[in-house]
Amino acid sequence: MKLKKTLLFLIFAIILYLGIGALLLYTETIQRLYIFPGWSIKHGNTDEDNSTVNSDGPIIIYDNAKILSYQIFPKDTLFITSKVEINKQDTLTCYVDETKDTFKFQLKDTLLIEPTEYSLPNKMLVISDIEGNFKGFKSILLGNKIIDNQLNWTFGNNHLVLVGDFFDRGLNITECLWLIYKLEKEAEKQGGKVHFILGNHEIMNLKGELKYVRDKYHENADTLKLDYEKWYTNNTELGRWLRTKNGVEKIGDFLFFHAGIRKDFPEKYSLKEINDNIRKTIDTNFEKSKKRDDIFIGNESPLWYRGIAKEDENQKDIEKTLTKYKASKMIIGHTIFDQIQFLYHQKVIAIDLEHKENSDKGKMFALWFEKNDFKITDQNGTKTALK
Structure with missing residues (x-):
């Protein structure tokens, strides 16, 4: 009788665990439900994945x-x-x-909050949405003489501008981040600069929202006995480093956003105040609905807003926004295009591409700035006109 009660209790506990787990998966409170060690059920919207433990x-x-x-x-x-x-x-x-x-x-001696505005350098390479694609990232840097074969900075006093979303979907996120971290230090010694601008996927990972994290990272976390949620907290080096970054930067009179800033964004906030508030939200706990509506990291925020890329705004809206921030152009990522291109009569440049698909074919493209002119550059450093 005692054994029967014990078995019934275990069955009830398992059913309860699965029931509550299914509800949490459905509401996206969790992204995976562990059934056995190393085996789990993922949220239905999570990308299909067969990646596993790796370096x-x-x-x-x-x-x-x-x-x-x-x-x-x-x-x-x-x-x-x-x-x-x-x-x-x-x-x-x-x-x-x-x-x-x-x-x-x-490791760096100190980590300081990044300035919001910078003087215009002679040259810039600008790219976004690498998403852990180290191979493609390396090829575009190497081909444009940003780095040498040993992955050392060779771009002198020029700037590398990374416009968000280096997290998720890919399988070499940690490696991409450490390369950027290393190049940032090397660039500063030569009078150059690496700009790392936060995208929505950086914020998601910093806040422990792991919907798009590949299985490799969960299995690596299990192998290391270190929950993935702890990899980027404010007691980690990469977590601290990322918390010094901005959501918008102005270089010369060019604005760089991951997604773009909508026409009715509250005028009372300066660019610096936008950055201060984005960083503040990283360690702020939100109810799901309040986070979605938050003007700094929500669906209509500079990290997520697709209205400019989808051309939902008109020319006057864009020009008014640029005038407000004393800018001549806005460069955005986040929304995928077939090619890097001008929008709104050359007032906006959209730079997000299918980098993984391109790099699998041996191609990569980024935005190049030199002599006050923007061009498209490829993995060989070949420049073509921007249309």
């Missing part, structure tokens, strides 16, 4: 007085994990399985 890291976590580094390395046909205590001055290694690259870097 990753380092993930750097500050644990009181300790600095811990978590990493997965390849070894023969298997992988080994590492969890070690490091010092701030240690040289760290990042391995990229897809391209077989290895690069080294050190």
